[in-house]
Amino acid sequence: MVVRLGGYARISLDKDGEELGVERQRVDYRTVAAVRRWTIARDYIDNDVSAFKLDVVREQFEQLLADLESGVIDGVIAYDLDRLVRQPWDLERLIRIYETRPGLVFSTVTNDINLSTDDGLTMARVMVAFANKSSRDTARRVKRKHRELADSGKNGGGFPPFGWKEDRLTVDPVQAALITKAHDDLLAGTRLSTIVREWQAKNVQTSRKTGKPITRVAVKGILINPRLAGFRAVKHQKHIGPDGKPVMGVWEPICTPERLDAVIAALEGVRAQHKTANQSNNHKYLLSGILRCAECGTRMIANMRSSWKEGSKGSRFTYRCPAANDGGCGKVSRAGEPLDRHIINLIHDAEAKLKAPAPDTAEWSGAARLAEVGQEISELISAMNAKRISAATAIAMLEPLEKERDELEYERNRHTVEQVKASAATVDLSEEFERLPIERQRAVIMKHIRAIVVHPAGRGARKFNPDLLDVVWTA
Helix, strand or coil: CCCEEEEEEEECCCCCCCCHHHHHHHHHHHHHHHHCCCEEEEEEEEECCCCCCCCCCCHHHHHHHHHHHHCCCCEEEECCHHHHCCCHHHHHHHHHHHHHCCCCEEEECCCCCCCCCHHHHHHHHHHHHHHHHHHHHHHHHHHHHHHHHHHCCCCCCCCCCCCECCCCCCECHHHHHHHHHHHHHHHCCCCHHHHHHHHHHCCCCCCCCCCCCCCHHHHHHHHCCHHHHCECEECCEECECCCCCECECCCCCCCCHHHHHHHHHHHHCCCCCCCCHHHCCCCCCCCCCCEEECCCCCECEEEECCCCCCCCCCCCEEEECCCHHHCCCCCCEEEHHHHHHHHHHHHHHHHHHHCCCCCCCCCCCCHHHHHHHHHHHHHHHHHHHCCCCCHHHHHHHHHHHHHHHHHHHHHHHHHHHHHHHHHHCCCCCCCCHHHCCHHHHHHHHHHHEEEEEECCCCCCCCCCCHHHEEEEECC
């Protein structure tokens, strides 16, 4: 009778992702299986996965249990018991399956345990208990070590953070330039999704170098990393030291704290007011939401023409008033491309009249007070840690200060973002406009135009007529 076993291999940390550790385990348990004339039906590999951490799901371990319970395999072989389980409840789940399916095989390279006997079960439980204690002791030591490193502003473990070289101290000029440009674009109104597509097109990779396209989550994490402004971070948050102040790292920063806060505000929408339809960035066409139907006042939307063919002279898309069941009247439409060109020419003239005035670079008036509040908060936390005041007193005094700090930081971030947007909305349209992402193009237009009212063209009208447009300028 052929005995089909599931081979399980696991290693908690594989920094380089080369799977050398799990491959050694796989070779060893396959050697034992061959000697005993067992067949390995499938390898279940959890590489770079902890069996101790409570919030970690081991996908291959779960699949192993499911296959064992359903009869797909006749037992399990692993290098050692602690490779398979490190938590008592995972062992009990395994034991329950062995109790309900007598005759299942269980084997390890280092020490066989018979899960069908009371002595074997007791031994397995004792071994897992000791392995669990070992993991807890290690976790406690590692946590303390990481705390010491964080308090001193030194680097922790793991892969080099994006933006720095292998030494984690020196800025990588290529990656730093990507971050700086992305910050500029975000503050100017570019969507994060646009930046993600740009990075994917350039095949930008994180330090893990997985070979897969970089994800939106990864790009966002890179762009708001406190480390960029020189802060030591723990779990993606600024680490606060014993003195109540954010700990500064020993590496070269890439941006200022104020700029990082403004980027976070732009990404997270800190207390962002609800945008009106014509202010939304989520548009594929230049004038969607800016155009209004003269018949009913509804904002017009754009649609690609289903009948348009490559090489034809007609417009690829139209702007139209939505149908009655979508809130409009459906009576007004206009070819999209000639309308876009006309409005771009109007904006070009408006920009030329402005002669590109320099944006207001006045400093934010609340900077001094924000510094004072930050110092007061730091002193209170330090006094509480030193037991000079009680925790209750410190919290009572901290809450209004923290509220004031949050208000001031919001005002500072808004000031910074508005200045950058004002600067970014002034461009050389003859050279730069076509290269801007759609949200930036719309920002330039909305700097000058509040709305464009489109009147009906009448039956049979084919030629674009600018006289049927009422442009409502911002000033």
